[in-house]
Amino acid sequence: MTRRVLLASRNAKKLTELRRILADAGVAGLEIVGLDDVPEYPEAPETGATFEENALAKARDGARATRLPCIADDSGIAVDALNGMPGVLSARWAGRHGDDAANNTLLLAQLSDTPDERRGASFVSACALVIPAGAEIVVRGEWPGTLAREPQGDGGFGYDPLFHPDGGQLSAAQLTPAEKDGASHRGRALAQLLPALAALAG
Structure with a gap:
């Protein structure tokens, strides 16, 4: 039984990513659905001071509303x-939620005088899994x-065109x-959830 x-x-790329990670790990028996696949419910605003607080609040809301x-x-x-x-303000850095181009433009402007050796950054992902009861x-x-210093590549989303992972020549x-x-940060976080997800799959 699935x-x-x-x-x-509601991000189709995130859904695809999780499904791919589960498939690559050989975890079968789970059907990953997104917010567009369940009845709408009130989502709490992301007011946490940390990625972990926001992720846990969103997961608790979803589990409570859907019993999934x-x-x-x-x-x-x-x-x-x-x-x-x-x-935690990354998605709305330029003022409007999810405007990737504006966010990237603002970030580049803020770093315009920053020398190459001080342009370090990390993508961070906190993932929460909440099982009802x-x-x-x-x-x-x-x-x-x-x-x-300028966007490179047209894959991914968010700040991917600006980000060069350590040890690589290509942008994300x-x-x-x-x-x-x-x-990736999300791949590394989701990988830590695989044992719990495998247990759910039975």
Whole structure:
């Protein structure tokens, strides 16, 4: 019997990513559904001071409303020269939620005088799994790198075109989905949830 698990997101790329990670790990028996696949429910605003707080709040909301095991992630980029900002504000850094182009333009402007050796940054993802009347698990993945001076590549989303992972020549937006899954912050966090998800699958 297939068990439904809610990923508290409307982002099709995040759904595809989780399904791919489960398939690559050989975890069968779970049907990953998104917010567009379940009846709408009130979602709490992301007011947490940390990625972990926001992810857990979203997962609790989803599990409570749907009675399904719920995974939620909160992710963003922490820039060394900006003392870890945009951080939890990454998606709305330029003022409007999810405007990737505006966010990237603003970040580049803020770093215009920052020398190459001080352009370090890390993508951060906190993922929470909440099982109704059961466990709550919160994990964190980080992907260190540096920020380029102009966007490169048209894959991925968010700050991917600006981010060069440590040890690589390509931006995150130039990597294949499989290359990105294996290294990314969300991939690293979701991998830590695999044992719990495998247990759910039975």
